[in-house]
Each structure stands twice: as structure tokens, then as C-alpha cells.
Amino acid sequence: xxxxxxxxxxxxxxxxxxxxxxxxxxxxxxxxxxxxxxxxxxxxxxxxxxxxxxxxxxxxxxxxxxxxxxxxxxxxxxxxxxxxxxxxxxxxxxxxxxxxxxxxxxxxxxxxxxxxxxxxxxxxxxxxxxxxxxxxxxxxxxxxxxxxxxxxxxxxxxxxxxxxxxxxxxxxxxxxxxxxxxxxxxxxxxxxxxxxxxxxxxxxxxxxxxxxxxxxxxxxxxxxxxxxxxxxxxxxxxxxxxxxxxxxxxxxxxxxxxxxxxxxxxxxxxxxxxxxxxxxxxxxxxxxxxxxxxxxxxxxxxxxxxxxxxxxxxxxxxxxxxxxxxxxxxxxxxxxxxxxxxxxxxxxxxxxxxxxxxxxxxxxxxxxxxxxxxxxxxx
Numbered sequence: 001x002x003x004x005x006x007x008x009x010x011x012x013x014x015x016x017x018x019x020x021x022x023x024x025x026x027x028x029x030x031x032x033x034x035x036x037x038x039x040x041x042x043x044x045x046x047x048x049x050x051x052x053x054x055x056x057x058x059x060x061x062x063x064x065x066x067x068x069x070x071x072x073x074x075x076x077x078x079x080x081x082x083x084x085x086x087x088x089x090x091x092x093x094x095x096x097x098x099x100x101x102x103x104x105x106x107x108x109x110x111x112x113x114x115x116x117x118x119x120x121x122x123x124x125x126x127x128x129x130x131x132x133x134x135x136x137x138x139x140x141x142x143x144x145x146x147x148x149x150x151x152x153x154x155x156x157x158x159x160x161x162x163x164x165x166x167x168x169x170x171x172x173x174x175x176x177x178x179x180x181x182x183x184x185x186x187x188x189x190x191x192x193x194x195x196x197x198x199x200x201x202x203x204x205x206x207x208x209x210x211x212x213x214x215x216x217x218x219x220x221x222x223x224x225x226x227x228x229x230x231x232x233x234x235x236x237x238x239x240x241x242x243x244x245x246x247x248x249x250x251x252x253x254x255x256x257x258x259x260x261x262x263x264x265x266x267x268x269x270x271x272x273x274x275x276x277x278x279x280x281x282x283x284x285x286x287x288x289x290x291x292x293x294x295x296x297x298x299x300x301x302x303x304x305x306x307x308x309x310x311x312x313x314x315x316x317x318x319x320x321x322x323x324x325x326x327x328x329x330x331x332x333x334x335x336x337x338x339x340x341x342x343x344x345x346x347x348x349x350x351x352x353x354x355x356x357x358x359x360x361x362x363x364x365x366x367x368x369x370x371x372x373x374x375x376x377x378x379x
Contacts, residue, residue, distance in 0.1 A: 026325060026332040030298075030306035036321075036336035041069060042076065046329040049086050049129075052315055053093040056322030058113075060087045060096050061331060068096070068115070071322075071333060079115030088130035088138065097138045099127035108140060110163045119163035125155075126190055131197040133226075137162055139170070139204070141195050145186075152177045156193055156208060158224070171204075171224050171231065177211045185217070185239055192219065194243055198250040199287075202226055202354045203361075205234075205244045205253060219243075221255055223267050225361035227354065232361065234267050242282045248289030251374070256280010262294050264302075268360065268367040274302055286316040286323070290339035293323065298334075 026038055041059065044050060048062035059069045066080040066087075085101035095118065100107045106127045110119040125144030133139050140159045145152050155174045159167040189209060196205045206222040221234040221244045234244070240258030247254050247264060252273060256262045262280035264273045276294065284293040292299045293314040298306040312327040321337040356373055359365045 026308065026327060026330070028306055028308055030304070032298075032306055032334065033300060033337065035338065036334060038325075038332055038334045041071070041324070041331035041333050043329055044326060044331045045083060048326075049084055050315070050324055050326055050331060051087040051089055051096075052317040052322055052324050053089040054091055054318040055093060056317030056320035056335070058089075058093065059324055059331070059333075060089065060098075061326075066096075066098055066111075068113070077115070079111055080109075080117075086127050086130045086140070088132055090132050091135055097130045097132065097140075099130060099140065101126050106142070108138070108161060108167070110138070121161065121167060123159065123167055128190055129194045131195070133160070133197060133201045139195070139197065140167065141193065141206075142167075143190055143193055145182075147182075150176075151179050151211075152182045154209060156206075158195060158204065158206065170226060170229070171206065173206075173208045173222075175208070175210060177209065177217070178213070181211050181217050189239070192239065192241065192243065196243065196245045198246045199248075200250060200350055200354055200357075202357055203246075203250070205246065206231075207241075207243045209239075210236075219258075223253075223361075225358055227358040228361045230361040232267075234265075240279065240281050242280050245283055245285045247285055254280075254283060254285055254292060256283050256294065262292075266367075268370065276302060282313055284314045284316060284323075286337065286339060287318045288339035288341045291316070291323070291337050293325075298323075 043063055045062040050061035052059050057071060061067055062083050065078050066084050067076050067078050069076040082100045084098040086099040088097045094113050096111045098109050105122050105124050108121050109117060112118055123142050125142055128141045128143060131139050138161045142157045142159050144155045153176055157169050158171040160170050161167040193207050204224050206224055208220040208222055210220055211217040217239055218236050219241055220236055222231050223234050224231045238258035242256045244253050244255035252264055253267050254264050256279055258281055259279050262276040262278055278295045280294055282295055296308045296310045296312045297304050309327050312325050314323050314325045316323045323334040323337055325332045356370055360370050
């Protein structure tokens with residue numbers, strides 16, 4: 001065999017091995033920031049949840065069950081044979097909250113890092129997403145659908161669970177959907193009805209579905225203060241919207257209208273600060289607010305710097321500059337996305353801001369009063 005023929009055979013065998021083992025690479029156009037890089041994590045279940053821990057050292061994901069992957073060593077281990085529908089790491093990275101959705105209800109479980117089951121409870125319906133409000137409290141968006149001849153009743157509730165007592169309801173929305181709406185949107189709607197927790201843990205952005213009898217169905221973006229229990233509608237968006245997320249320190253939000261554009265706005269003054277020409281059907285924001293992943297496009301300081309597949313989903317670690325990306329049944333990791341995280345509130349200042357936001361939600365102070373208070377504090 002000639003040297004060229006032997007080389008061709010070697011290349012063919014290598015390609016076939018890569019295909020057989022799922023050795024594919026994340027497709028990307030554009031350039032990552034200086035110092036940033038991308039690497040594959042491995043396979044996962046398509047359309048499944050995945051979550052980086054706070055420091056970007058470990059990832060929890062679904063792959064024939066619930067797995068934990070250590071991103072430094074590359075080792076993964078199965079901690080539960082059931083497949084999760086939602087995941088969240090505790091702030092210290094020592095525990096994982098997981099939801100396991102079934103037709104007759106959802107089980108909420110807490111695991112330690114070793115995979116030992118620490119707590120379990122069951123709620124009706126589906127859980128669309130989870131977040132840790134503190135080291136001991138998990139929030140869950142619970143959705144219960146009841147079918148009737150005239151349509152369906154859909155009840156959305158934000159639940160609080162400490163792993164000891166029964167889950168407690170913090171916010172509740174109840175609406176009726178037309179039969180045509182359920183037929184067309186049921187499979188996609190559950191994933192849209194989610195929430196995002198503010199950086200200080202005092203507010204959430206909720207997504208609520210409204211289906212008027214004579215008008216098109218739409219989603220409401222709602223700002224809910226957990227201290228006062230008061231809710232305020234921010235805007236209306238189409239069913240294709242990926243919802244909203246807090247930006248940076250939480251004084252502004254980013255939301256997709258689901259059709260044409262993504263807006264950065266002040267949720268209290270109702271002022272649009274910036275418009276990005278992408279519909280925002282998938283929205284993820286880095287901890288410092290410098291980076292946003294919108295519809296498979298990575299934006300830095302509001303400028304698109306790299307593009308992935310439209311169907312890719314992502315989440316950022318709170319620290320370390322990491323972003324996990326799921327495209328189909330493959331997970332990848334972008335590292336080196338550095339940003340300024342120097343804005344950190346002291347406990348006393350944090351308590352004051354939380355109290356001001358509570359008063360703002362109750363209408364006791366105006367947005368102008370709140371802004372002046374932040375300026376006096378040098379925020």
C-alpha cells in the first residue's frame with residue numbers, strides 16, 4: 001500500500017470513529033473574546049435541562065438519568081437513574097435540587113454532591129424550572145393543567161421549599177385556555193412559563209399566559225416582589241418569547257418580544273434603554289450583564305460577537321466566566337468570558353436596597369425616590 005493510500009485509510013477510520021462516538025464540535029461563526037475558548041463536555045439528552053454550578057466547576061445534566069460532570073477532570077457520574085425536567089445548584093455547590101416530571105405529578109428532590117438523596121416531596125402537575133433563593137430555600141415554578149370540554153384551566157404557582165416542610169405557595173395565577181390554544185401550543189407552552197430570580201433574591205420575573213376569548217393569546221412578563229407579595233405587569237409579549245432576565249445588579253431587565261426584538265429596559269420607569277434586533281426566543285444573561293446569549297447569538301456589551309445554532313440553549317456560571325451550551329444532544333463549555341464583578345453589596349446595603357424595593361412594589365415610594373436613594377449610596 002502506498003503512503004498516500006495508507007494516509008487516506010487512516011483519515012477514513014478516524015472520521016468513522018468520531019461519527020460512532022458522537023465526536024462532533026460546536027458550530028460557531030465569529031470570534032470569542034481574547035482569552036476565551038470552547039471545548040466539548042459530551043453527550044446529553046436532547047431538550048433536557050443542564051446547570052452550571054456557581055463557580056463553573058461542575059455541571060448537572062440529563063443523560064440517561066441525572067449526571068454530574070466535573071469540568072476540570074472531565075469525569076461524569078450518574079447519581080439518579082430518573083431523568084430530570086429541571087435542575088438548580090445550591091449557592092455553595094454542595095447540593096442539587098432536581099424536579100422529575102411525570103404524568104401524575106412531579107417529584108422534587110435534594111441531593112448532596114455525592115448523590116445521596118437528602119429530601120423529597122411531590123407536587124401536582126409540572127415544574128418548569130428551579131432556583132435557590134438561599135442556602136436553605138428552593139423556588140419552583142409549578143404548572144397544573146386541568147382539561148375541560150370548553151378548554152383547559154392552567155394554574156401557575158411559584159413554590160418555596162426548604163426540604164423539610166411541605167412546599168409553600170408565594171404567587172399564583174389562574175387562567176383558562178381555549179381548546180385551539182392547547183392543541184397548538186401545549187408542547188411548547190410549559191417551557192415558556194418560567195421565572196428568573198433577582199441577584200439579591202428579593203424579586204422574580206414571572207411569565208404568565210393570557211388567552212382572551214376574542215383576541216390572540218399572549219404572555220405577560222410580571223415583576224413580583226417576594227417580600228411584599230405584590231406583582232406588577234411589565235409588558236406583554238408573544239408566545240414565542242423566552243421571557244425576561246435581570247441584568248447585572250438587577251436594576252434593569254432584558255426581555256424578548258418573541259417576534260422581532262429584545263429589549264433592555266428599566267422595569268419601573270418603563271423606559272427602553274437598548275434594543276437588540278433578535279426576537280429573544282431564548283434568553284440567557286451573564287452574572288455581570290456583559291454577555292447575553294440570545295437565540296444562539298452571543299452578545300458582548302450589546303454587540304454580536306459569535307453565532308451558534310438557533311436551537312442552542314445556554315446558561316452562565318455566576319463566577320469564573322463560563323457558559324454551558326446545549327445544541328441538540330451535545331454539551332459544550334465556553335470559558336474565559338471575563339467581566340467586571342466588582343459591584344457587590346455589603347450586607348447592610350443589601351438589606352436597605354431590598355427594603356426600598358419592597359416599598360417601591362407597595363407604592364410607598366416612587367421610582368424617582370428609589371433612583372435618588374441609589375445615587376446617594378453611590379450605586
